Amino acid sequence: MRKKMNGGRGLSQLIIYVVLSALAISIVVPVAWVFMASLRQDNEFYGSPWTLPAGLHFQNFADAWGEARMGEYFLSSVLVTGMGIILLLALALPAAYALSRFRFRGHKVTGIFLMAGLFINMNYIVVPIFLMFVDADKALRTLFGGPFFMNNLFILALVYASTALPFTIYLLTGYLSTLPKEFEEAAYVDGAGYFATMIKVIMPMAKPSIVTVILFNFLFFWNEYILSMTLLTEMNGNRTLPVGLMNLMKAGKAAAHFGQMYAGLVMVMLPTLILYIFVQKKLTQGMTVGGLKG
Amino acid sequence: MNKRKGRGRFIFFCLAPALILYTIFMIYPTVKVFEMSLYKWTGFVGEKTFVGINNFIILLEDDYFLRSLQNSILLIVVVTVFTISLSLTFAGILTREKIKGQSIFRIIFYIPNILSIVVISAIFSAIYDPANGLLNSFLALFKPGDAEPVYWLGDQKIVIYSIIIAMIWQAVGYYMVMYMASMSAVPVSLYECADLEGASHIKQFFSITLPLIWTNIRTTLTFFIISTINLSFMIVKAMTDGGPDGSTEVFLSYMYKQAYTNSSYGYGMAIGVVVFAFSFALSGIVNGVTKRENLEY
Numbered sequence: 138m139r140k141k142m143n144g145g146r147g148l149s150q151l152i153i154y155v156v157l158s159a160l161a162i163s164i165v166v167p168v169a170w171v172f173m174a175s176l177r178q179d180n181e182f183y184g185s186p187w188t189l190p191a192g193l194h195f196q197n198f199a200d201a202w203g204e205a206r207m208g209e210y211f212l213s214s215v216l217v218t219g220m221g222i223i224l225l226l227a228l229a230l231p232a233a234y235a236l237s238r239f240r241f242r243g244h245k246v247t248g249i250f251l252m253a254g255l256f257i258n259m260n261y262i263v264v265p266i267f268l269m270f271v272d273a274d275k276a277l278r279t280l281f282g283g284p285f286f287m288n289n290l291f292i293l294a295l296v297y298a299s300t301a302l303p304f305t306i307y308l309l310t311g312y313l314s315t316l317p318k319e320f321e322e323a324a325y326v327d328g329a330g331y332f333a334t335m336i337k338v339i340m341p342m343a344k345p346s347i348v349t350v351i352l353f354n355f356l357f358f359w360n361e362y363i364l365s366m367t368l369l370t371e372m373n374g375n376r377t378l379p380v381g382l383m384n385l386m387k388a389g390k391a392a393a394h395f396g397q398m399y400a401g402l403v404m405v406m407l408p409t410l411i412l413y414i415f416v417q418k419k420l421t422q423g424m425t426v427g428g429l430k431g
Numbered sequence: 432m433n434k435r436k437g438r439g440r441f442i443f444f445c446l447a448p449a450l451i452l453y454t455i456f457m458i459y460p461t462v463k464v465f466e467m468s469l470y471k472w473t474g475f476v477g478e479k480t481f482v483g484i485n486n487f488i489i490l491l492e493d494d495y496f497l498r499s500l501q502n503s504i505l506l507i508v509v510v511t512v513f514t515i516s517l518s519l520t521f522a523g524i525l526t527r528e529k530i531k532g533q534s535i536f537r538i539i540f541y542i543p544n545i546l547s548i549v550v551i552s553a554i555f556s557a558i559y560d561p562a563n564g565l566l567n568s569f570l571a572l573f574k575p576g577d578a579e580p581v582y583w584l585g586d587q588k589i590v591i592y593s594i595i596i597a598m599i600w601q602a603v604g605y606y607m608v609m610y611m612a613s614m615s616a617v618p619v620s621l622y623e624c625a626d627l628e629g630a631s632h633i634k635q636f637f638s639i640t641l642p643l644i645w646t647n648i649r650t651t652l653t654f655f656i657i658s659t660i661n662l663s664f665m666i667v668k669a670m671t672d673g674g675p676d677g678s679t680e681v682f683l684s685y686m687y688k689q690a691y692t693n694s695s696y697g698y699g700m701a702i703g704v705v706v707f708a709f710s711f712a713l714s715g716i717v718n719g720v721t722k723r724e725n726l727e728y
Contacts, residue, residue: 149632150528153524153528153530154530156520156524157521157524157530157536160517160521160540160603161535161536161539161540163600164539164540164542164543164600164604165539166565167554167555167557167558167565168542168554170557170565171553171554171557174557182563183563184563185563185568186557186563186564186565186568187565187568227448228448228449228452229449231444231445231446231448231449232445232446232448232449232450234445235441235442235445235446236446239438239442241439241442247446247450250450251449251450251453253458254453254457254458257457257461258657258661260661260664260665260683261461261464261683261703261706261707262457262460262461262463262464263687264464264686264687264690264691264696264699264700264703265459265460265461265463265464265467265700266456266460268463268696269459269460269463295452295456296456298452299452299453299455299456299457300456300457302449302452302453302457303453303457306449330437331437331438331441332441335445356545359547360546360547360548360549360550361547362547362548362549362665362669363664363665363668367691379547379548379549379550380549382547382549382550382553383549383669386553386556398553399557402550402553402554405547405549405550406546406547406550409545409546409547410542410545412545413541413542413545417538417541420541420545421537421541421608
């Protein structure tokens, strides 16, 4: 009896491992394959995809970085993501602080108004935002002789930050309202103003939630491409990495520059993978706290 | 008194910047979507005429829109059914069974979720390539000789399923981690009782785990509807751009196409309004249908 049960256990264990490994392989193999492909020479792409690269053709990365301008795009992505996160924190932290620690007239309405944004997805409002900037630029051109809003990395970062506000404020408000009130009261007794209290007392305590916000929005800003593609339209102008990669994919296939294309692919995903290795625990925990997807 | 005045000013300066930018870049464009849907609005600026609900009437007879509707519904249903079954199964296995390398599996399964949709599209283009793709060359191992390659992204009948597979691949890990969190909150004592009574693990999964995390599953159904609509657009845009010949056109890719390629902004926004209403209605229906008595533990 016991032996029979053990036999069944063993078989079901085996099935479980096979199923788990199948999914794991379906994820690891394509990703690893891209890394391998990024080191191939272009003529190697006509053979079997399963052979190891003939040599380590690092030239692909140099070509992608320079010739295909992925280096410039990399810099743009770093700038947009960095500015976006700074703007987002500068906007969301005070707002979340005011909403979570103070009761004032219109408190409830303000909260509901902001939370309504959780239901608005960026993909729906790309077109009006685009038209708004085109119109504004047209007006500016007649007034000052130059456009401003389109093809501007700072504006792109500003839109990213603004559209990330509802979720970020929701997350931060939830965290801040769990902090005990005594800290602020003590600070007021010591004669600290509201602003100083917020910066010096509350912000350091909110660190864990701030880290979560930075992680999620780093991934969101770095990976986003619909808005970026729509707002950075100048011929041969600035692009962010994912959009640059899309162009590289089209051009790469036409000109058979496969190696370059996969090198570009590695440049887009490597930063997120490295970040993920260090913070995977934090990320999967934070997700269940927020529990929402864009 | 002085302090109170300062308090009001402080709250105002904390909230004002966020509220202003949120209103300009989210609320105003949203209102604009609804407004524009009532106009015939072509070209960048200028020509717009009020046409009432005319855009919506045209929409009903637009074969391309109906096709995108069909595709979107197929995607929502198939992607949700497969993703939910896979992620629940994997979450159940990883929380309940003693698995070596449990955390390694969790870490790997979540990887697709941190990759840009453009990266995922590029990876799947490499997998689906008819001549030297990973999938066809793998399949060739099983059918020797010069078999006709499968055109995963070129065949109108197959391509939508190729998109579906990419979307499931992308989503499984995310929902799995989510279900794992709620499954690990189920008290172990319940399973110990069931073990003593000799219930198999599969039985335990269906009669203990699933009922107890039902609320969580319901919430994710809404996520599935909303995120499938959004992600299908982003994947289609990067991978096939609706092709070949409209066979992978989905809701928002058609909206985007009408607005930019065709410069019919009003018509495009009418599509947006319909999709928005559709996703709300569907979420409402699903929410109502799946309502069960709340179980507590």
